[in-house]
Amino acid sequence: MALAGAAALAWGEWVNWRWSRALVGNAEGPAEAVVVLGFRNPQASANLVNRWRVRAGVRSIGADDPRGTRVIFSGGATDNAIAEAQLMADYAKSVLAFKGPLVLEDRSGTTWENITNVIPVLEDIDRIKIVSQPAHALKARAYLRRQRPDLADRLVRADDYRPGEWTIVKPLLALYGLWTLRGLTAGERRGTG
Template structure:
């Protein structure tokens, strides 16, 4: 387990809430009742904070807005499109609405649209096998083939398990192909960390994120301040990005 994964799991709202409640119970039995109260309140407050849609819209929306989404035809030309493995909230259109396969858009769909808009002649897919024997990169290549992207326009990088390795191993492939100018495709939430890592590697990178997902839904009755289990569950992805940015900065990767 990486340091960023450990810290993320540690501060996930439900994990931290339960941990602090257990600590509070032990302190209460040790007659440290005032301290126990504050520890328990901190755990419950942390979970409550992340259960509010307003918290996700503020913390996650801030990251998504650092690199605004643009239509494929509005993007500049580049030598290649680099797609990073992973998904956010099952690729659903909006974090606060149920999953709908008819509206779900993955980052590989974004890459295909960029290619068909003639933004670059090559797509590099990056990601190792996280579960099973088939790498994320291969799965993305298969998806591109289903969208009529020719196989000779796709390069597979299947060794990377982290965003840092995405950049490290992709840059090796870029150097072999004499490519230095790329469009980076990933989720809007993940884009700040991805761009920072690739720029640190000396690549001339332009952000081409998938459409933002942490936006106010159009349905009536949506409340910013009503606790929402879907917001609580999705908070893991937001926390992961902030922890990742901190750890990558400490390690000199960004």
């Protein structure tokens, strides 16, 4: 039983690690954007998932020019609540003391809309990082590749996967990820599409 549990944890780590590295390259240039995708948030403050995504977004900022990185929070309102983008921005400023440039995209209700609605803000960016749980970020990168292959060539890896972080739930995240990624081609899931 312990061996099966260890195998499940190792599998969850491996799948999430692989997804975090799919459909990214080595784009270079001074202008960087970190796109943080929101998660359903019907309450008046950022929930656990959105707080983690904001922290992963902030730690994804390049060390060479942290104040010049454009952080884009993307997510609309759910259940007539405050937009996910606003809740994440509030958390970044009030709890993490983030003082860099912020852009709010607060109309999106789906991952496809997240990407569609942030494209205008990415036109002048050299390096694009998309932050979420690895399967969700991969899905968003695939959507950017479908909508704007020229911008997708600017995708680089975000710091949204770390070994040992969320370890206990990574097998469940991996199973859910397999289900949510079923609309992607095999090449997109492997990072070759």
